[in-house]
Structures are given as structure tokens and as C-alpha cells.
Amino acid sequence: MTAPVPTRRGRWIERWDPEDEAFWNATGERIARRNLWFSVLSEHIGFSVWTLWSVLVLFMGPEYGLTPADKFLLTSVVTLVGAVVRVPYTFAVALFGGRNWTVVSASLLLVPTIAAFTVMKPGTSFSTFLLVGLLAGIGGGNFASSMTNINAFFPLRKKGWALGLNAGGGNIGVPVIQLIALAIIGASGGPRVLLGIYIPLIVVAAVLAAVFMDNLASVTNDTGAAKDAARDGHTWIMAFLYVGTFGSFIGYSFAFGQVLTNQFGRTPLQAAYLTFIGPLLGSLIRPVGGWLADRYGGARITLWNYVGMAAATAVLIGAGMRKSLPLFVSVFVVLFVLSGLGNGSTYKMIPGIFQAKALARGLAGEAAVAHGRRLSGAAMGLIGAVGALGGVGINLAFRQSFLSYGSGTGAFVAFLAFYAVCFVVTWAVYLRRPAGRISDTASASEEKAQLSYAEV
Incomplete structure (x- = not known):
């Protein structure tokens, strides 16, 4: 069979079939990888802008007149907007094209960056900071559109690696902006220096996306897919599990520096020396989580990852009480590392679950692939949005814990309980075999579906 050759009109690719190995080896892989790298760049800067205020609050000393509770509220608002805009960003890819929307979404990052550059000075009201923080939240939307776009480029057997690499490269935007802030604080520079660095980088990312990326004509706007995904219980189960992994990653990324300054009395510079390490390692490990899920099954990796996260949280409670x-x-x-691994494994589960559901419905071949791709792409936006809301919960939990107890211990106790629930849900839905003897065809189908989920 001759591999289909993509045809173009402008930057649109008319024919795209990554599941055809001949096509993939001949032309598909090269095109998909090129789009992946420039998608990573745009998403990377989007994450940096989204988490900008986790760094800016470290510059905001007593002269700014903000309390620790004010700062936690500010970062919570930024996280909230980043979560909400992920839903429309997901469907913008199908409406405008992956390449076109990457150019637009990258360019939009200029708005919050220039706004922060304008207001970042003592004497600015807290309400103004909140408003500008709201604008920074749009950087969180880039993740959803980027993941939806890249999901369409790669075959199912490569999605864990590709999605993990795409997301991990974006997540690295968190420690990178923290490292740049560390260098600026160490050189006695101000927050406007940091913002001045990112403004030209945003322009570069938008231009490169326009020159090197492509749109896929096969990714058409399908509001029915969104409705079908929203009606599927697995979308919300996976959203709940993603709260535990990505919600932890982004929530801790925003809060870590403030916990160090408020609970352990670190100066902003001392906190900056420590805060970037966790997000950096958590970002780098995310593709490994996807690769492990490709090899051993995302459900298994996710299950044991929650065990590790719960154990680490229990130790954190003890370390906080001992002030070590x-x-x-x-x-x-x-x-952070475990949250990164879990991010990769949970996101790999999404296309696998919907592919398994397609097969269970009796679909086969390209029909099954198309059905799985249609629903998984729509579900990713919803799951990513709900997952990011976990970051809001973490910052609000820390805010309340410091107000009530003067430390983050109360928040960590709540997180420990949540990870235990995530473990139970993962086991019960995706790994537990149906109890009892298989007595009829329906039960046999249930067991077959349950076992296939263990492999996703």
C-alpha cells in the first residue's frame, strides 16, 4: 500500500493518517515532530507567563503593603483563570487550526506581560494587582490547545511519549522563570527586568509558530464531541485524578516559595534558590511518566504514584512539625517529581480509555481510531481545566492553613487524605477485576473492558 502524501493549501494539511505505518515512516513522523517542537516552545512561554506571579510576589516586600493571605489569594486567582480558559482553548484548535491558534495564543501573552510591566511598583492597589493577575491566567490555556493539537498529530502507540514531552516542555516554563528571577534578584534587579526579558521571547515564539507549524484539516470543529465527552463518566473520573497530579504540580509551584518564606522565615532570595528545583525535576520527569505508561499501563503507574505522593506528604507533615x-x-x-510522573501517566490514559471504549462498542480499524481521537481530544480540555483547578484548591488550602494555624501543616493533612481517595478511585475503576463468577455475556464484557483499562 502506498503511503498517502499530505496535501497543503497554505499551512493546512488535508490528509493525515498517523496510524498508517507507511505514511508515518515516510512523511508523518517528520511533520509531527516539527509541530511538536514549536508547540513546546509556545506552551513553555505560556506556562512562564501563567506562573509569573508566583515569582513576582517574591519581589513584593513590605513596601507593597500585601499580607501573606493577600499573596496566596492573588496566586489562587491566576490559577483559577488559567484553569477556566483551558476549555475554550481546547476547541479553538478545531475552530481556527492548530498552527493558527498557536500564533494567536502566543501573541495574547503580550497583554498580561506588558500590563504587569506597567503596574509592578509600590503604591499600586491590591485590586489592580488582582486584575492584572487575572490577565496572566490566559497563559494556562496554552497547555490545553497545545495538547489537543499534538494529540491529533501522533499515532496511539506514540501518544504517551509525545504528550508527555509536549507537556513536560511546557511545564519547564515554571522553573525557568523561577531561575531567571533568581538571577535577577541575586543581581539586585527589579521585577520589570524579568518582564522585559519575556516580552521579546513571546514575539519570537509567535513568529516561529507562524513559519514552521501546520494546521490539520481533519481536526474539524465538533461541538458534539464536547457534549459526548462531558456525558462520559470517565472524563470526570480522569479529571478528578488529574487534580491529584497536575493540580499538585501547579499548586505547589505557585505556593512553594511562599511556604518557605512564611513557615521557615526564608528571605525571597533564599526561597528563590530552592523553589525552582522541584518544578524543574517534575517537568523533566513527565515524559518518563508517559513512557512508563506506554510500556506498563497508565493505570498501574498512576496507582503506585499516588502511594508515593501520599508517603511523601506524610513525611512533609512530620518535617514541618519538626521545623526541619x-x-x-x-x-x-x-x-514534585512524583506529580510530574503522574501527570504523564494520567494523560496517557485518556486516549487509551476512549480507544478501549470504541473497541468495546464493536468499532474497528480507522473507525475506532477516529472515535477515540474525537472524544479524547475533547476530553483533554475538560480534564486539563478541572485538573488545574486543583492548583486553586492548594493555594486556598495553604491560605486557610496559615490563617488558622500559622503553618502549612493543616493543608498537607488535607492533601494526604485526597491522595488516598485518588488511590482508591484508580484501583476501583481501572484495575479492580469484577468480583465473583462470570455468569453472563454482560459480565464477560465488563471484565474484558476492565482489563483493557488496566493497559491504558
Whole structure:
């Protein structure tokens, strides 16, 4: 069979069939990888802009007149907007094209960056900071559109690696902006220096996306897919599990520096020396989580990952009560790494689950692939949005814990209980075999579906 050759009109590719190995080896892989790299660049800067205020609050000393509770509220608002905009960003890919929307979404990052550059000075009201923080939340939407776009480019057997690499490269935007902030604080520079660095980088990302990326004509706007995904219980189960992994990653990324300054009395510079390590390792490990899920099954990796996250959180509670900074920081870094692994494994589960459901419905071949791709692409936006809301919960939990107890211990107890629930849900839905003897065809189908989910 001759591999189909993509045809173009402008930057649109008319024919795209990554599941055809001849096509994939001849032309598909090269095109998919090129789009992946430039998607990563745009998403990377989007994450940096989204988490900008986790760094800016470290510059905001007593002269800004903000309390620790004010700062936690500010970062919570930024996280909330980033979560909400993920839903429309997901469907923008199908409406405008992956390449076109990457150019637009990258360019939009100029708005919050220039706005922050304008207001970042003592004397600015807290309400103004909240408004500008709301604008920064749009950087969180880039993840959803980027993941939806890249999901369409790669075959199912490569999705764990590709989605993990795409997301991990974006997640690295968190520690990178923290490292740049560390260098600026160390050189006695101000927050406007940091913002001035990112403004030209945003322009570069938008231009490169316009020149090197492609749109897929096969990814058509399908509001029915969104409705079908929203009606499927697995979408919300996976959203709940993603709260535990990505919600932890982004929530801790925003809060780690503030916990160090408020609970352990670190200066902003001392906190900046420590805060980037966890997000950096958590970002780098995310593709490994996807690769492990490709090899051993995302459900299995996710299950045991929650065991590790719960254990690490229990140690953090003890370290906080003993006021042991070295143990606290070390275990917090481990928790970041585990959240990164879980991010990769949970996201790999999504296309696999919907592919398994397609096969269970009796679909086969390209029909099954198309059905799985249609629903998984729509579900990713919803799952990503709900998962990011976990970051809001973490920052609000820390805010309440510091108001009530003067430390983050109360928040960590709540997180420990949540990870235990995530473990139970993962086991019960995706790994537990139906109890009892298989007595009829329906039960046999249920067991077959249950076992296939264990492999996703």
C-alpha cells in the first residue's frame, strides 16, 4: 500500500493518517515532530507567563503593603483563570487550526506581560494587582490547545511519549522563570527586568509558530464531541485524578516559595534558590511518566504514584512539625517529581480509555481510531481545566492553613487524605477485576473492558 502524501493549501494539511505505518515512516513522523517542537516552545512561554506571579510576589516586600493571605489569594486567582480558559482553548484548535491558534495564543501573552510591566511598583492597589493577575491566567490555556493539537498529530502507540514531552516542555516554563528571577534578584534587579526579558521571547515564539507549524484539516470543529465527552463518566473520573497530579504540580509551584518564606522565615532570595528545583525535576520527569505508561499501563503507574505522593506528604507533615528545612525541601522535591510522573501517566490514559471504549462498542480499524481521537481530544480540555483547578484548591488550602494555624501543616493533612481517595478511585475503576463468577455475556464484557483499562 502506498503511503498517502499530505496535501497543503497554505499551512493546512488535508490528509493525515498517523496510524498508517507507511505514511508515518515516510512523511508523518517528520511533520509531527516539527509541530511538536514549536508547540513546546509556545506552551513553555505560556506556562512562564501563567506562573509569573508566583515569582513576582517574591519581589513584593513590605513596601507593597500585601499580607501573606493577600499573596496566596492573588496566586489562587491566576490559577483559577488559567484553569477556566483551558476549555475554550481546547476547541479553538478545531475552530481556527492548530498552527493558527498557536500564533494567536502566543501573541495574547503580550497583554498580561506588558500590563504587569506597567503596574509592578509600590503604591499600586491590591485590586489592580488582582486584575492584572487575572490577565496572566490566559497563559494556562496554552497547555490545553497545545495538547489537543499534538494529540491529533501522533499515532496511539506514540501518544504517551509525545504528550508527555509536549507537556513536560511546557511545564519547564515554571522553573525557568523561577531561575531567571533568581538571577535577577541575586543581581539586585527589579521585577520589570524579568518582564522585559519575556516580552521579546513571546514575539519570537509567535513568529516561529507562524513559519514552521501546520494546521490539520481533519481536526474539524465538533461541538458534539464536547457534549459526548462531558456525558462520559470517565472524563470526570480522569479529571478528578488529574487534580491529584497536575493540580499538585501547579499548586505547589505557585505556593512553594511562599511556604518557605512564611513557615521557615526564608528571605525571597533564599526561597528563590530552592523553589525552582522541584518544578524543574517534575517537568523533566513527565515524559518518563508517559513512557512508563506506554510500556506498563497508565493505570498501574498512576496507582503506585499516588502511594508515593501520599508517603511523601506524610513525611512533609512530620518535617514541618519538626521545623526541619533540609528534610522539608528534599521531600517537597520528591513530591514534585512524583506529580510530574503522574501527570504523564494520567494523560496517557485518556486516549487509551476512549480507544478501549470504541473497541468495546464493536468499532474497528480507522473507525475506532477516529472515535477515540474525537472524544479524547475533547476530553483533554475538560480534564486539563478541572485538573488545574486543583492548583486553586492548594493555594486556598495553604491560605486557610496559615490563617488558622500559622503553618502549612493543616493543608498537607488535607492533601494526604485526597491522595488516598485518588488511590482508591484508580484501583476501583481501572484495575479492580469484577468480583465473583462470570455468569453472563454482560459480565464477560465488563471484565474484558476492565482489563483493557488496566493497559491504558
